[in-house]
Amino acid sequence: MTVPLLSIRHLHVHFPIRRGFFGHSAGLLRAVDGVDLDIEAGRSLALVGESGSGKSTLGAAVVGMQKPSSGQIFFEGSDLASTGADRSAARLRDIQIVFQDPVSALNPRMDIGDSIAEPLAIHGVGTGQERRRRVAELLELVGLNPAHANRKPNAFSGGQRQRIVIARAIALQPKLLILDEPVSALDVSIRSQILNLLFELQRQFGLSYLFISHDLSVVRHFADRIAVMYLGRIAEVGATTDVFARPTHPYTEALLSAVPLPDPVAQRQRQRILLEGDLPSPANPPAGCRFSTRCPIAAAICQELSPELNLLGRNHQAACHLRAPPVGIKGAT
Ligand SMILES: Nc1ncnc2c1ncn2[C@@H]1O[C@H](COP(=O)(O)OP(=O)(O)OP(=O)(O)O)[C@@H](O)[C@H]1O
Numbered sequence: 001m002t003v004p005l006l007s008i009r010h011l012h013v014h015f016p017i018r019r020g021f022f023g024h025s026a027g028l029l030r031a032v033d034g035v036d037l038d039i040e041a042g043r044s045l046a047l048v049g050e051s052g053s054g055k056s057t058l059g060a061a062v063v064g065m066q067k068p069s070s071g072q073i074f075f076e077g078s079d080l081a082s083t084g085a086d087r088s089a090a091r092l093r094d095i096q097i098v099f100q101d102p103v104s105a106l107n108p109r110m111d112i113g114d115s116i117a118e119p120l121a122i123h124g125v126g127t128g129q130e131r132r133r134r135v136a137e138l139l140e141l142v143g144l145n146p147a148h149a150n151r152k153p154n155a156f157s158g159g160q161r162q163r164i165v166i167a168r169a170i171a172l173q174p175k176l177l178i179l180d181e182p183v184s185a186l187d188v189s190i191r192s193q194i195l196n197l198l199f200e201l202q203r204q205f206g207l208s209y210l211f212i213s214h215d216l217s218v219v220r221h222f223a224d225r226i227a228v229m230y231l232g233r234i235a236e237v238g239a240t241t242d243v244f245a246r247p248t249h250p251y252t253e254a255l256l257s258a259v260p261l262p263d264p265v266a267q268r269q270r271q272r273i274l275l276e277g278d279l280p281s282p283a284n285p286p287a288g289c290r291f292s293t294r295c296p297i298a299a300a301i302c303q304e305l306s307p308e309l310n311l312l313g314r315n316h317q318a319a320c321h322l323r324a325p326p327v328g329i330k331g332a333t
């Protein structure tokens with residue numbers, strides 16, 4: 001069996017809540033609270049869920065910007081979490097992150113060529129001339145004119161700036177890119193161009209992606225697998241085709257009901273599932289199933305016991321007492 005490129009096991013990221021003048025500890029905010037996930041080499045996993053579910057915190061822990069409270073993050077078989085927030089040399093090169101907002105990601109006073117060359121300079125890769133050649137190659141790869149390397153970011157559109165950010169992220173030939181809402185700040189017309197670019201780079205270089213998004217329709221044609229996150233935990237994970245064809249967790253069902261269908265007749269007949277209430281606070285999550293306060297089919301057991309992820313098919317798991325009971329126990333719905 002091959003070792004996944006990335007294996008997250010029992011990952012917890014808790015933030016202390018401080019109150020009062022002396023900053024006394026007043027409990028913990030459980031942003032990520034027991035997550036297991038794998039990403040295979042050359043594959044993409046989408047992490048979806050509503051605002052505050054812990055997606056960015058998980059991405060930050062993988063890239064080493066956030067110290068895990070406990071758990072393991074294995075990269076090519078070795079545990080990164082044991083080194084805490086330390087961004088070791090290997091990790092800095094092999095795992096890169098692209099954020100939502102390309103404007104704040106680029107220094108407005110720096111030529112874009114220097115921004116792209118920055119990681120190479122930090123790691124002492126190549127001579128000045130070699131770096132300039134690599135910058136030209138990277139600009140071409142992301143569909144920009146190499147002759148524009150000496151321009152400032154404000155000479156470029158939002159989509160072009162995200163291309164520059166992507167060029168910088170792949171400068172060191174990483175193996176894994178964390179894409180934290182990479183197209184959410186862009187015009188709808190530009191989004192598919194950036195998604196196509198990411199797709200093409202993956203095909204060419206065998207990159208793996210952790211693609212964070214609150215929008216399932218964005219990841220449908222992009223990701224091999226989808227993990228649905230709710231209040232710090234994974235509610236459902238599986239091949240994109242399985243999750244779209246057989247959404248099992250009531251939260252996934254509700255998220256999917258908001259995704260427009262290509263067939264207008266099916267779209268007219270479809271019932272949107274509107275969830276009541278807001279996401280509960282991760283500082284005080286509901287007992288039992290995290291989703292129990294908003295779940296349309298919750299039963300008594302849901303307030304008592306936290307459901308584990310159980311297998312539904314070869315590559316599909318959900319955490320729901322009723323819809324995904326352990327093998328051998330019949331579900332109630
Ligand atoms: N550095 C921090 N200190 C304290 N709390 C934090 C910190 N970072 C995130 N949180 C909290 O952790 C929870 C998860 O936040 P996170 O940003 O990971 O969610 P998200 O799923 O990425 O949301 P969004 O879709 O809005 O980006 C939120 O309640 C957030 O307020």
Ligand code: SF4
Binds near residue numbers: 251290319321
């Ligand atoms: S375990 Fe219960 S509350 Fe949670 S999703 Fe399933 S039915 Fe709903």
Ligand SMILES: [Mg+2]
Binds near residue numbers: 055056180
């Ligand atoms: Mg986020």
